[in-house]
Amino acid sequence: MKKIVVGMGTCGLSAGAQTAYDRLSVLAAANPDVCLLTRTGCIGMCYREPLVEIREGDSRVFYGGVTPESAEEIFSKHILGNEIIDDDNLVYRCCPDGETSGSECEFLDLQERIVLRNCGTIDPESIKDYEDAGGYQGVRKALTGMTPSEIIQTIKDSGLRGRGGAGFPTGLKWSFAAANEGDQKYVVCNADEGDPGAFMDRSVLEGDPHAILEGMIICARAIGATFGYIYCRAEYPLAIHRLEIAISEARQRGYLGTNIIGSGFDFDLKIKQGAGAFVCGEETALFASIEGERGMPRIRPPFPAEKGLWQKPTNNNNVETFANVPWIICNGAEAFTAFGTEKSPGTKVFALAGKVVHGGLAEVPMGTTIEDLVFKIGGGIKEGKEFKAVQMGGPSGGCIPADMKDTPVDFESIPATGAIMGSGGMVVMDEDICMVEIARFFLDFTQKESCGKCTFCRIGTLRMLEILERLTRGEGEPEDIEKLEQLSIQIKEASLCGLGQTAPNPVQTTIRYYLDEYMAHINEKKCPAGECQALVEFYIIPDKCVGCTLCAKNCPVDAISGEVKEVHVINIEACVNCGKCMTSCNFGAVITR
Numbered sequence: 313m314k315k316i317v318v319g320m321g322t323c324g325l326s327a328g329a330q331t332a333y334d335r336l337s338v339l340a341a342a343n344p345d346v347c348l349l350t351r352t353g354c355i356g357m358c359y360r361e362p363l364v365e366i367r368e369g370d371s372r373v374f375y376g377g378v379t380p381e382s383a384e385e386i387f388s389k390h391i392l393g394n395e396i397i398d399d400d401n402l403v404y405r406c407c408p409d410g411e412t413s414g415s416e417c418e419f420l421d422l423q424e425r426i427v428l429r430n431c432g433t434i435d436p437e438s439i440k441d442y443e444d445a446g447g448y449q450g451v452r453k454a455l456t457g458m459t460p461s462e463i464i465q466t467i468k469d470s471g472l473r474g475r476g477g478a479g480f481p482t483g484l485k486w487s488f489a490a491a492n493e494g495d496q497k498y499v500v501c502n503a504d505e506g507d508p509g510a511f512m513d514r515s516v517l518e519g520d521p522h523a524i525l526e527g528m529i530i531c532a533r534a535i536g537a538t539f540g541y542i543y544c545r546a547e548y549p550l551a552i553h554r555l556e557i558a559i560s561e562a563r564q565r566g567y568l569g570t571n572i573i574g575s576g577f578d579f580d581l582k583i584k585q586g587a588g589a590f591v592c593g594e595e596t597a598l599f600a601s602i603e604g605e606r607g608m609p610r611i612r613p614p615f616p617a618e619k620g621l622w623q624k625p626t627n628n629n630n631v632e633t634f635a636n637v638p639w640i641i642c643n644g645a646e647a648f649t650a651f652g653t654e655k656s657p658g659t660k661v662f663a664l665a666g667k668v669v670h671g672g673l674a675e676v677p678m679g680t681t682i683e684d685l686v687f688k689i690g691g692g693i694k695e696g697k698e699f700k701a702v703q704m705g706g707p708s709g710g711c712i713p714a715d716m717k718d719t720p721v722d723f724e725s726i727p728a729t730g731a732i733m734g735s736g737g738m739v740v741m742d743e744d745i746c747m748v749e750i751a752r753f754f755l756d757f758t759q760k761e762s763c764g765k766c767t768f769c770r771i772g773t774l775r776m777l778e779i780l781e782r783l784t785r786g787e788g789e790p791e792d793i794e795k796l797e798q799l800s801i802q803i804k805e806a807s808l809c810g811l812g813q814t815a816p817n818p819v820q821t822t823i824r825y826y827l828d829e830y831m832a833h834i835n836e837k838k839c840p841a842g843e844c845q846a847l848v849e850f851y852i853i854p855d856k857c858v859g860c861t862l863c864a865k866n867c868p869v870d871a872i873s874g875e876v877k878e879v880h881v882i883n884i885e886a887c888v889n890c891g892k893c894m895t896s897c898n899f900g901a902v903i904t905r
Contacts, residue, residue: 314347314391316340319363319432321354321518322511322550323672328379329362335380336364339387347391353519355432356673357419360403363432366390370408375401376416419670422689424651426659427475427635428675431519436554439561442522448567450638454530455575458641463534464490467637469645471657476502476593476630477705477734478810479656479723482637488617489535489627498621499532499540499581500628502598506545506590507706508757509665510737513631515673516661517544517551520635521558525581527634529567530641532579535627540581543598545588555583590707590761594809595620595628597763608763609809630735632661652678656722660733664690666740667697676721683717686740697742701825705734707754707761708814710821711747730821732814746843747826748833751819752780758815769812772803776819784844788834793823845889848904852893854879856901863893863902 318324318333333351340349357363360376364386367373373396375386382401389395396405404414412421425431434441442448454463468483489497501524505513517524528540544552559581562568570578589607592598596610599621620626636658640648649657656678662685664671669691676685682702686692693699701711704721710731712719719725726733741750759773776799779792800816807813823830832838839847852863852872859877864870871887874880882893894902 313345315367316347316349316387316391317352317365317367318349319354319361319365320351321515323354323358323515324361324363325550327361331380332362332364332378332383335383336387339384339391343392350435351437352433353431353436354515354673355420356423356428356515356675357403357416357670358672359670360416363403365432370406372404372406373402374404374414376403377401416670419672419674419689419691422684423675424659424677425675426639426648426651427516427523427632427661428519428673429639430523431515431673434520436519436521437557439522439558439565442520446642447522447638448526448565450641451526451529451567452573454533454641455572455577460490460534460536463530463641466641466645467534470640470648471645471655472633472636472640472648473656473723474629475632475636475660475735477732479733482629482633485617485629486531486534486627488615489537489625492618492625494625496539496622496624497532497535497537498624498626499528499535499537499579500595500598500602500621500626501528501540501542501634502593502595502628502630503542503544503548503551504586504593504598505548505631505735506588506593506761507735507737508754509703509739510663510706510735512661512663512673512736514548514551516631516635517548518554521551521555522562523635523638524555524631525558525562525567527629527637528581529572529579530637531627531629531634533577535625537625537627538578538580540579541602541621542581542583543586543592543602544583546585547588552583552585559583589763590758591763591809591811594811597809598628599626606763608765609811611808632736653720653722653724655724660721660736662721662736662738664738664740666703666738667694667742667745668692668740669694678722679720681718681720682712685721685738686717690740693740693742695742697744699740700743700745701741701747703731703739703741703750703754703818704737705732705814705817706737707757708732708811708817709734709737710817711741711750711825712821713825730817730824732817744841744843746784746839746841747822747829748780748783748839749841749843751822752777752784754818755780755815758811762811762815766807766809766812768803768806769808769815772799772806773812773815775799776803776816780819783830783833784839785846786833786837786844788830790834792834793827793830796823842904845891845904848889849884850882850887850889850891850893851903851905852880852882853901853903856899858899858901860898862896862898866892866896868892
């Protein structure tokens with residue numbers, strides 16, 4: 313019997329997977345002896361959603377961009393007629409002998425999937441699917457065949473470093489919490505994914521929620537905790553829904569609650585929904601939010617391992633870190649260190665976004681170069697434009713220029729560029745992006761998300777933002793560069809938490825690598841990329857203008873003249889640079905210069 317699997321993560325549903333699923337549901341119900349229809353999470357090919365996979369034995373065939381109409385064709389030809397439709401819809405084909413083909417086979421073939429091992433494979437709302445894929449074997453091994461110190465030593469030997477951005481050794485962190493005595497200890501999962509352009513944690517929560525629960529249970533056993541929290545932002549309703557199902561199923565199966573699988577160990581957990589404050593990604597601010605207080609960071613020491621949630625010993629890791637744990641316990645530390653580099657073992661999940669052709673999720677061994685991620689897995693730059701930079705580490709990260717594309721992605725090489733690994737967001741930029749505007753955009757985000765506790769973070773980032781806004785308006789002065797650099801140092805040194813300590817990174821890296829663009833904004837009052845509207849002129853290309861009059865009709869200040877079917881002209885002195893002419897033109901006749 314063939315199995316039809318529809319990708320029903322947020323990306324798939326946003327692209328119309330529900331309508332394709334509904335149509336396939338009707339067809340499958342009419343042919344119950346032929347096929348079985350089920351759902352799965354995101355496999356990472358967000359750019360080709362909705363995705364429908366046909367499984368038969370060891371054969372897997374993926375079709376992309378599936379509509380209700382093409383779903384009928386797939387059912388008729390592939391399910392009933394045993395014919396693989398070999399056209400643009402065929403995304404990936406894996407045969408029993410391991411041979412692969414399809415338009416995007418390189419996207420998956422170049423990956424090593426540990427964290428994403430079940431995403432796009434199992435039904436995330438079925439604990440049986442998870443168990444059939446080896447799920448909860450790590451819990452059984454840890455709770456019945458290992459001591460807490462042996463669990464911690466295995467994680468230490470694996471070299472697993474926190475995947476939330478800091479890269480602190482996970483086993484060492486666990487040992488601190490285990491060493492502190494307390495009548496109550498807590499395990500917290502930070503699922504408050506707040507970086508613009510990042511969606512790694514969301515996809516794991518939606519596609520493989522039991523992996524997070526299993527990792528937390530193993531951690532709890534290692535440090536002696538009996539209760540845990542998953543702090544997930546409320547903007548992730550599907551993730552929360554599937555987590556709730558997973559928690560309920562895990563309790564029914566005896567993986568949560570008292571005397572887990574007869575081991576004598578008790579552990580339970582609940583979900584705490586966050587309101588979306590970026591600063592709550594910092595662990596002490598996250599704890600304050602769980603406690604019902606305003607999310608603001610606390611002075612350290614004492615550290616969470618000693619006094620964390622409700623002043624009790626607490627261990628906090630992010631989604632991706634916990635997802636690695638069951639695999640390491642089941643397969644051993646050496647299997648994990650076989651991937652990656654000596655100091656950054658294992659794999660890392662990246663969210664490819666921006667001007668890249670294949671936007672989505674990719675899991676690769678640590679040490680993979682930026683170039684391989686962008687051009688081999690990501691398929692290069694959209695519309696064949698020039699690769700300019702990549703922003704790594706979210707709004708607190710930094711911009712790495714194209715001429716450093718051979719930089720390995722690991723915890724040592726990325727910080728050397730001035731950027732940070734962060735949680736794995738990777739925003740790709742092309743030649744049309746202004747680096748001054750990018751710095752302003754990200755600083756605007758972090759400035760608004762500052763909790764305001766630290767003066768330098770609250771006021772310093774505002775002063776930096778004001779300078780950048782002046783630069784993008786053509787009102788900059790030569791001494792502004794020195795002011796930005798001085799403020800960056802002061803904010804980093806005087807801020808209490810990671811938000812303020814990293815907020816200047818986009819400004820520092822863009823000044824470091826793109827100083828010529830800053831000077832063009834200051835000295836020439838021009839934006840080389842043509843993105844800062846206050847510094848560009850709008851111009852109509854005579855050869856492309858057909859005289860449709862749309863630009864003139866949409867101009868709010870009547871700065872465009874011309875008769876019907878004749879070339880139109882923009883009065884530069886009257887133009888207010890709103891850009892309405894460019895967005896309304898259907899012929900690409902309006903450009904900036």
